[in-house]
Amino acid sequence: MIDFLRKIFGLSSGKPASKPEKGGVSPGPGQMPVILQADEHRIDPRLVSKNAVRVVTILQQAGYAAFIVGGAVRDLMLGEKPKDFDVATDATPEQVRRLFRRAFLIGRRFQIVHVRMGRDDLFEVTTFRGNSQKPAEVDDSGRLLSDNTFGTQAEDAARRDFTINALYYNPTDQTLLDYHQGIHDLGTKTLRIIGDAEQRYREDPVRMLRVVRFAAKLGFTLDSATSAPIHQLCHLLDNIPPARLFDETLKLLMSGHAMSCLNELRTYDLHGRLLPLLDEALSNPKAACFIETALARTDQRINDGRTVSPGFLFAVLLWKEVETQWEAFQAKGEYPIPALVAAANAVLDRQTETLAIQRRIAADMKDIWLLQPRLERRSGKSVFRILENPHFRAAYDFLLIRCETGDLDAETGEWWKAFAAGSAEERQSLLESLSKRAADNSRSRKRRRRRKRSPSSGEGTAEAPAPGMTAPSN
Secondary structure, three states, X not given: OHHHHHHHHHOOOOEEOOOOOOOOOOOOOOOOOEEEOXXXXXXXXXXXXXXXXXXXXXXXXXXXXXXXXXXXXXXXXXXXXXXXXXXXXXXXXXXXXXHOOOEEEEOOOOOXXXXXXXXXXXXXXXXXXXXOOOOOEEOOOOOEEEOOOEOOHHHHHHHOOEHHHOEEEEOOOOEEEEOOOHHHHXXXXXXXXXXXXXXXXXXXOOHHHHXXXXXXXXXXXXXXXXXXXXHHHHHHHHHOOHHHHHHHHHHXXXXXXXXXXXXXXXXXXOHXXXXXXXXXXXXXXXXXXXXXXXXXXXXXXXXXXXXXXHHHHHHHHHHHHHHHHHHHHHHOOOOHHHHHHHHHHHHHHHHOOOOOOOHHHHHHHHHHHHHHHHHHHOOOOHHHHHHHOOOHHHHHHXXXXXXXXXXXXXXXXXXXXXXXXXXXXXXXXXXXXXXXXXXXXXXXXXXXXXXOOOHHHOOOOOOOOOOOOOOOOO
């Protein structure tokens, strides 16, 4: 597919449009798209959501232009089935809403419409954005505060962030429009921002995080003009609301390439604005191994189409700091469990200064952490109560990674594997075996503590010390 994309601009029939496409709109002055037909772009229509085609068709039959746009087209060009399909149109949000029974207006900075089709499909429909005749409303750092200006398709393409996301696909006639050589950049695996990079980052600093996510996810290289301003502008993320930073961080971690995203964040000094506690953890080889292993497992689950708990992800990233604080509180005289609770609260309080972690997710994180000492103890009937805990599976997976990376002895993890999968009889046998071993260890400790008795006392000779042990003095 990549080789094909590298050659595609050599095709004689791929050419700038001289007039608007059927069902399309005038591209506007000074910007004509390259239009490719089905035999040129080779998008497989079977990968296109039928409901997305329905949304486009309904808009076109009402007299509006409508296209599948953005990441969905990029993925289709790479031969992958998109997870989401976005639609761009020249219909206003109110006009879109009137065409669909289940349509909802959302957004402040730029209004969009969420359209539901079928039981599960949700589509984001946006009106082509344009350039306002009045100066845009921005804050002191240049961040856009209001952006509800509609325009032509060409203006909309210029307003998109990356060239590979400025592709428009019309599923009804299978034509593809490319305004900014996005297909060329797909072929060379280059991530390039549209327009002046510094200005675009100032308009929306979150674009720097999107750059990192797409580079890691796609394995693309940033072109020099796109990467150059990031180091100098990373402080602009301080102006972004913590709730939005949390959402973007979650996208990074759940991209299926979490460790690559973290490495890219560190490369461009962006990580300190999101996860300031990570630096020390990643500089410790043992802690870094734990995080890398856990994120690799998470990536595998995501790529296999399985669900992942956000609480688990953040619990992994912050665990080593929690352990450090836990030891510190115990050194001050706190009992282990109250010390762990205090450590969890301290770490969460510090982290939420930059990321507004939702209360539900923070509660999940604390439950995973607080279950660790209970899983380690494996004492009596309490193990059955742990099995009934709604966070047992996440805490259990967490424990297994700790065992695998040397944080705990491997035997603990093997015991829990057997117990979790065992029958009632097998579980009882495991508990009895554990109790017997605990009793044997207790008797062994008592023998080692027994004092040596003098032969003159008439009560027999002293028991010889165990190998490697020095007999206690009287």
